Each structure stands twice: as structure tokens, then as C-alpha cells.
Amino acid sequence: MAKRKKYRNEVRRILIVTLAAMMLIASNVFFVTIGKVHLRSGTDLSIYADSANTVTDTTLALRGFIYDRNGQVIAQDNRTYDIVCVLSSARQSIEGQIAYVKDKEGTAKVLSEILKIDYDKIMGYLSQDVYQTELGVGGRRLSQATKDLIESYKLPGIEFTDSIKRIYPNGQFASNLIGYAQQDDHDITTGQMGLELYLNSYLSGTNGTRTYQTDKDGYRLPGMKDEVVSAVNGDDVYLTLDTSIQQTLEQSMSMTQSQFGADNVWGGVMEIKTGKVLAWGQSNSFDPNVREITDYTNTGAQVPYEPGSTLKTFTWAAAINEGKYNGSELTNGNSYCYGTDSQNNPIRATADNSLGCVYNADRHQYGSVDFDTGLIYSLNSVAGTVQNEVITPDINLEYLRKFGFFNDVDTDGLPEATGTLNFTYPSDKLSLSFGQGSTVTMLQLMQAYSAVFSDGTMVKPYFVDSIRDGYDNSKYIYKANKTVVGHPITSDTAKQLQSILYRVVNDDKGTGRGYRIPECKVMGKTGTTELAVDGSYQSGKYIYSFMGALPADNPQILVYYALQIDSSVPVNQQPQVNLLRR
Template sequence: MKRRSNRMLLFVMVLFMVVSTITAANVYVVAIGGIHLRSNTDIIDYSENVHIQNEILLARRGDILDRNGIIIAEDVDAYHVYAVLDGRFDETYVSDVEATSAALADYLNAPVEYIRSRLSVSGAYQTYFGIYGRNLSKSQKSELEALGLDGIKFQKTVARNYPFGTFASHLIGFAQAEDENGNGNVLIHGKMGLELGLENRLVGVNGKKQSTVDRYGYVLPGSKVVQVDPVDGYDVTLTLDKGIQEALEAAMFDTRDAFETNKIWGSVMEVDSGKILAWSQWPGFDPNVLNIDDYMNIGSQYAYEPGSTMKTFVYASAIDTGVYNGNTIFDSSPFRMGIKNGQPIRVNKNQSAIAVINNANNKNWGLISLDYGYIYSSNVGIAEILTKVVDTEVYRDYLDDFGFFRPVDTDSIPEVTGSINYQWPVEKLTAGYGQGVTVTMLQMLQAYSAVFSDGTMVKPYVVESISDPKTGNPVYTAETTVVGHPIQEDTAQQLQQLMYQVVYDQKGTGRFYQIPEVNSIAKTGTAQIAVNGSYEADYNLFSVALAIPAENPKIMIYYAFEAEYARNVHSTTSPLQQLMRKITLAYGFTKPTTDPDDNDKPKVFMTSVPFLTNHSLGYADAKCTIAALNCMTIGNGKSVVAQYPLTDKQVLSDQRVLLLTSQENILMPDMTGWSRRDVLAFFALTHVPVTINGEGNVSSQSVAVNTALDASVMVEITLK
């Protein structure tokens, strides 16, 4: 038994020695010769064809969409074309350089000499074709593949695509793909506009994948794969409306053709919210091809002298401070300016003048009212107000209240702030009609939001929301930002009545902006452009600030252009009329109508206040009846000595018209439900002191109805 155990032990030892010897020999042969003895495999060849593969997992840049979810900017698959030159490593390679050069040059629109030089690089395995072969679309790739060129291959990448081409291009901007390390780590980065300003929201983070693969790129079984997933960028939804934006772009092409303009810019905005529905300029560019002549966003980065659209803010300051009487008559002939106590004054022809202010085209309407000074856009009327009605420093303060000369700060849009020359007396007058003062369209949108509303000024904005593409949940939702209340509601209403007459008076400067579909209000502007320090008579800036519908403004348009044109462009308005029609259709605006099924419902419409001052009460009553006005007599006189609203104003037929007949026997009316505007008008006419508290309409009054009123009675009115 012992002998048998020894033989078994000896056998095991011998077997172990044989196996060890064979293993050692195999290791030796593999180490020295690179051959695996049992399989006869060339280990060197095998190991050289097994390697670690690092793959970049491309992140998606966020989409940019309009308010209705229509894509404005997106990532798309793109392809770089390259050629394999060495047949030792790939069975398909470029074997016919001349034929391939000719075919590629023709398809890529590249010089054939350049393509030939790239295909003739000595010792290269493969070659690319620079800008000519980059970012081909999927359809272009298919077309090139159909040519059947040997050795022509494609590297898949990503590119930014703008489906509508020239579409708010200076606002949207553009983004480009960049290979950050030259190893395929491609990311699309914003270079201009919102693409740049919202870069940290839109850009994604690439992922990576590391694996062990064989010579054919297959992952080795059992090997470890390490992967970090990419993080996509956020989607951004804008306030832009595709249809309105396209209508604005179309208007600019029509304006260009009509006036041979140098530049055009404009915007459409919701009055109450500040949402920008359209924003454009001409010339624009197609971000897909980057045919950019000027990188400046005119709407926010171009400070210009606006001309007569600034007159609105002179009238606003005078009305809001309670010193304005639209019936005041002034001489619209040239305003000869002198100086008294450092302030500008009007001097007569026999006195020395240091400056003369003329109306546009040297017009002279003779004696007209201040109201008509606005309707006709009189520069002389502005000089009259700033020398006789409202102090120039008060006007200057109102410009600050309206947000001029400081940033609007809209959604990372780059902007300038404008400036004002306001040192010398003449500068304080010219600033009133838009010379010596520069503003941006963005500032004008903000300022006019107060004029077209109830005096509330809102910040324009363009980013509606930002959302996570995986969940669809918003990470940011915009809200309307109220930036001030530069004027009272009554002031805004009175300005809107003036702007209604600008459009509907027979001589109003905006009369050609009328369309039958909806009533509008507007202020036009024409300004000479300074070149080399002097104003050019034949080089002008034309603009208009317009809102619809007139009865309750919801949408405003600001539109401007520069052209070597000396005539009145505000008589050729078809480009803007088409834009107004598009907006009217989109929002369902109509002119005021009555309900035929409700005869008891008061019929409300726009009507004109007749001139009743110095006429008998009988005449006034008849005129009020014809105009369907709600007229109220104050005092016990037999004729009208003053009235509110003033003559020829366009008002709603249900607005209260106050007719003062005397300062005696004035009785306190029942003011329940009256507006602040009507309350102020009553006490301004009667010269009875009053204190008004609250906002809204009258809810209570401290003096009983039919109580006699005079200057000794203090009345307190509460609004709710």
C-alpha cells in the first residue's frame, strides 16, 4: 500500500513538472517570439488590434421656439466628408484622383485645384476638405453617396439649423459647432444674440463612453464599459409669434422697395404685458449661411434721434402736471428764440434771436390750438409748451420717469442707453421734438407702453419660459414687470384721444395709417439725420408709434427707417397696413359694434366733441344730441363759457361732457361711478378745491348732492 502511494506521488510530481515546463516554454515563446504554441496565434498581431476606445456622446443644444411651439433654432445631424487615400488599411480608397477631384469640386462648389491637392497629400491615410466639406445635411450626404465615388466617407457630427432662415436674426443670433480638443468633442456654442446671451441655459454637456474593442470596433466580451451620459441643454420658448414676425419681415421688404432705405427696424409688442411678438431689422441675415453685413442689433444697440415721436412726452409732462389746456391758441409761425434769466423765451421780429425753430417743411398753419399742434406735429408748438406751459426741467424729469438714458435690461439683449444734450437753452427746446436726444427702440417700446395703457409702464421681454427637455417642466417662467407709473391714467387717456385725432383728423399726420378693419391711434415722426455735425435735408429718419384697437389699445407697433428721401413717407403706408391687418386677424380685433339682439344695451362708439364754448345752452343741447354725447351743465348761466373735453376731441359716446355756464350756483352732483378724469375736470372748471383718495371710480363724496359749492368748500372724493 505504501509502495502504491509512493508511485502515485511520483506520478503527480512528474506530471506537475511536465505541465510547468510546457507552460514556461509557452510563456517564453510568447514573450520572445510572440507565438502562442497551442493555438499558433500571433499574440503581437492580436494585441496590436485590441485597444481602448474613447467615444464622445454628443449633448443636444436646447431648441428655441416661438410662443406656439414652432421651432426657430434646433440641432440637426450633419456630416463632414473625407477621403481615404491609403488602400493598405481600407479596401475602398481613392484610386482615381482626377475623376474624384472633378466630381467633388463640382458637388462641393470648391476649386478643383484645391480638391486635387487634398487628394494628393503624400503619406496620409485620409484627408478632409476644409470649409467645403463641413456640415453637410443628410440629404446632401445621400446625394454625394449616390455619385458612387470610391474612398469618399462621412463623419457624423451635429450642426445648428434655423428652419426659417432670415427670421428675427439679429435677435436670435446664431450658434456654431466647435471641436474643443480636436478629438470629436463637439459642442455648439452661441456666438451672437439670444444664442449667446442664453448660452448657459441652451448649451449641453457632452458625455463619454470608454470600452475595449477589437480591430473591427466590436466590444470585447467580458470587458468593462464605462459610460457618462450627456446632459442636454434647456429648451427656450420665446414670446415671438411666427405669423406676426413674418408679417413684420415682409413689411420691411416692401418698405425697402418703396423707399430704397439704408436701414429699417421695428417691433410689435403687447401693451399690457410687454411681450415682444415680433422684432426685426433690414438688412437681416440667414444664420444658416451667415451672410452678415452688420452684427449690431439695431433695436437695442442703435441710439438715434427719434424726431417727433418724442413730442408725446412733452405733452405728457404738461398734461400730467395739470398745466395743459389744449384750447390755448399759439402762433405756429417760426419761433424766434431769445434768452431771459438763462431760460429760452419767444421774442418778436423786432428783438434779437439766437435761434429760430421751424416746423417740418417750414409749414405755417397760422393760429392753432395746442391740441392741433400735436395733431399736425408742430415743432413750434413744442417750443411754446416748453417756454410758456411746462418748465423745461419738469420735462427733463419726465424723460427719466419714462426710462430713457438707462438700460431696459431685457433678457440679456445687448443695448446702449442713449444720451441727451440739455445744457444750453436751445437744446432744452430741440429735445422736445427729438433732436439732440438719442434713444433706442427698446426704450421707446417701454415708454409708449405707459402712453398706450393706463399710465403703467412695463418692461419689454422676449423669453417666455425655459424648460427641461426630458421632463418638459419649466425651470423659468417669465412674468410681466412693471417698471413705473410715469403718468396718471387720465393723462394716458387724454394722450390717446390726441393720438386718435392724429389718425382720424383730415390733416392729421397719421391719417394714411387708417384701415377699415380696426381703429388705431398713432404718433408719427420725421427727423433729419446729422452727418458730420450737420443735419441733411434729404437724409431722414421716419418712424411711427401706433396701437390697436384705439378704444382699448392691446398691441403696439414701433417702426422706423432711414432713407435719402425728402417727401412725406407717412402717405405711403401699405407695408404697415398689411402688418396691422395680420395682427387684427390674429387677435380678432374689430371696430366697435352694437348687439342687434339687445336694444336696451347702450350703443357706444367714437364721436367728436363739438365746439360749444360761447354758444347758447340751446345750441349746446342740440349739438350734444346730434353727437349722442352725455352732456352735463354746470352753473346757472345761459351760455357755455368753458367745456371738457375740448373741442374736436374724439371720445367714446358714453364719456361725460361737462359744460360750465357760470361760476355761480354751482351744485354738487352725484359723482358715484365717475372716473378720476371726470372728477378732475369738474373741479378744474369750477375752481373748487378737492382731495381725491384711492384709485378707480368714485365710491363716496364728503359733500351731499345739490350742496352749493364755492372756493371755501373743501370736497373729499374717495375712489375704489
């Protein structure tokens, strides 16, 4: 019984306190409405009664930052402030307070020292016969630290407006991958392309509001307490990109384009064992701060092309993995003239009894060569023999599909092309053995070569490492992990391929000998293909490429580099070598 009485007393106290609070609020509303006095501030509102307005402004949230793998900023919201000086003595204020710049000399002295603006120039602004003024360029886009310093002087009449701009400190920097974000007419910043668009729901903050009263002219009444709903900033994104490596890639592409007049250059760098992409870019890109965009396409994922001889590696991979390959066995290194068998597959034929002939580069005839040399010298004729006589075109296609070609890689929301497979006619099938006639993407090549350069384990390339709380980066919202997408070949097959690809770079007549660097041994495969335009190979445009891995004795990093160029322009490997050396 005593407990019940005690409980009733507690309830009674709570009700009394609640009613008292409600009465205080109600009385304040009553006094403000009838008596024109605000109890909390003591402000006499009767002087504003005929024209007071309530205004609600948006408080802008900060969009989440985008960082590289080492925490260096790739994209950030920059909040800046413009200074506003209220000059009119008619500005109403709480009794006993000054709400305009009364001490012009003292104010000018403080602002001159902080803003590094000439004192007389500031006095000129403050001496105008206007309600309020700004201070020109020197008073705009002030940092938070500068604003805080000025406010510490408690200068009457000095106020600030703020704005937020999305900035990209590195300029052109994987821009077709990163994309950009911009503000709309409702002060909402939204990703427009790339990862800024794909991750928009994480990066976007929620704007807040600030409600306050103004006089009849729309100027804010000083001394009144604002009603504030705080903005909530967006989450931060950490990418796998490495700023230093990315900048080297950008510089290499710029060098290639400027020195050799390349139509486009594209490339990527990836950790072989994890799939983390360390660099990704193209020369036909843009500075997201300026956004003079002529090409929104992400070349590495969205533009399929005939890769040329970099695809030969997978013809050899299929033959080795099937247990039918003998690298020291001799074969015909001359032109491959072909006919067709009963299953519509190409077979070697004499020139005068053939459907056509496939030639090696510059129509060189090599006579009798072993199969390993066929890959080291990048001979189209030997690639045809490996596919059509050591294995079959169908087996080669089966392995290409195991390596992920002609399918989506499906990583981090990248729009992508799957490429085109032409496998109807004998010429289509023969061309596939040396990387022509069908198309793939750089993204697919990087994924496929992760198996070749490792123990046969194929991993998915990815760009987003983690998403973290914008207020506490130790709190993870998302953390990426390595994704194994298959084991298209055995470890033994991978090791045998690596030994051949090592010779591509390090043999005196290997096609990749120009990619040697003093820092470490490199392995890799070159590629050259004529660009087909409207089904014709008469365009005079070529794509030159190189897929490399280093160090050769324990491959950790994969590097791909390609350029589209007029065949009449002499090129060298220096830009690509610079990237390898980085």
C-alpha cells in the same frame, strides 16, 4: 442578541456578494490580459493582442431648442448620419458573425429602396477594392428615422457616423436678436451673439463619451461592448416672439428696403399690458444658416437716434399730468423764434431779436391753433410752447427720465445704448421738446409708450418667456413675469393722450392718416427727423417713423416702425400698414 446575529449574517452575505463580483471583474481582466479571452463576449482577443487600442469618442449633446410663443421652432440642433459600408473581408469579428458587406446584392437592394439611390450605383460603391466606403451625397445627412429603418434590416458591415448642425428654419428672422451658435474644434457648440450667447449656459448640453477598442489600423472591433457616458442635452428656450407676426415684419422691412432704397429699416411689436415682444427686427440683418454678417448691431437696442416727433407725445404728457394743459386753448402755430431767459432757458422772441428760429415741417405757418391740434399736426412750434410756457424744460426732462429715457431698459441681457441727452444750451432744450438734439432707442420708446397706451402703467419689454427642461417641457427652470417699471402718468392723463393720438390717425389732416386700416381703429404718432452726420443736418438723410396702437378703443398691441432713407425718395406707408393689418 438574535437581532445582532441576524445583522452580522446580513453583513456577511453582502461582503460575499461584493467579493464575488470583484473576483469576476478581476478574473475577466486577468483572462483578457493573460489568456486573451473576453469572458462576457467570448471573443478571442489574441488575434488583436499586438495592436488593440482603446479609443474614446465624444458623443455630441443636443443644444436646447429655441421656440416662439406657440412652440414653433426658431433654432434647433439637427443630428444627422452618414452611412459607412465596411467592404473588407479581412475585418476581424466575433466568431460566427460577419462584420463586412458580404451580400452585396442584397445590401444594395435594401439601401436602394430606402435611400432612393440607383441600385447599380450602390453596387458600384460596394464593389470597390477598399476597406470601407460611403455612398456619396445620397448616403449623407440621413435622419434618425432613416437610420433606424436601415438598422432594422441588420445588414452586416453597415455602420453610421453622426454629426450635429445648428439650423434656423426661418432664415432671416429676428437674427440680430436671436444671434447664432457654432461648433468649435472641440465639438462644443457655443452661442456667439444675441440670445444664443446670453442664454448659452441654459442651451448648452454636456457631451458624453463612448469608449471602444480598435484594431491595429484604427478600425472598430465589432461585437465588443462599449463603455458609454451619456450626453445630457441642453434646456429649451421659449420666446415671446410670434412667428406669423415676425414674418410679416420681416416682409414689410424687405418691401420698404427694396421699393424705396432705405438704408435701414427697423421695427417692433409688443403687448402693451405685459411687455411681451411679439416681433423685433431690422432689414440690415442676416441668415444665421449662412452667416454672411456685415452688421452685428441690434439696431432696436444698440443704435440711439433722434426720434423726431414721436417724442412730442411725452412733452404733452408732462403738461397734461402737471394739470397745466388746456387742449382747446389757442396758441401760435407759426415758427418759434427764441431767445433766452436768466436761467438759460429758451423763450419766444421776435425774429429780429432771436438766437434762431424753429420751423414746422416744410416751414408751414399755421397761425392760431389749439394745443391739441399742435400735436395732431405735429407742430414743432407748439411743442416748444408747451415745454417752455405751459411747463418748463426742466419739468419736461424730469418726465422724460420717468419714462425711462437716457437709462438702460435692462432686459434679457440685450447689449444696449442709453442714448445721449443734450440739455446745455437753449437750442438743446428747445429741440428736446420735439425730439431732436438728443437720442433714444426703439427699446426705450416701446417701454415708454406702454404707459401712454395703457392706464399710465409702464412695463418692461421682454423676449424670453420661459426656459424648460430639454427632456420634459412641462418642467420650468425659469418663467418670466410682467415687470412694472413705473407709473409716470395717471390713468386720466393716458386717456387724454390717447384721444389726441386717435385724432392723429383719424382726423383728415392728422399726420398719421396714412396708417388707417379697415380692420380696426388705430391711434398713434408719426415722427420725422433729419439725420445728423458729424453734427450737421445737411446729410439729406431722414428717419421716418410711426408708433401706433390698436385697437384704439382698448389698446392691446403696440407697433413701431422706422426707416432711414434719402429725403429725395418718395415713400408711402403700405409696408407699415401691412404690419398693422397683421
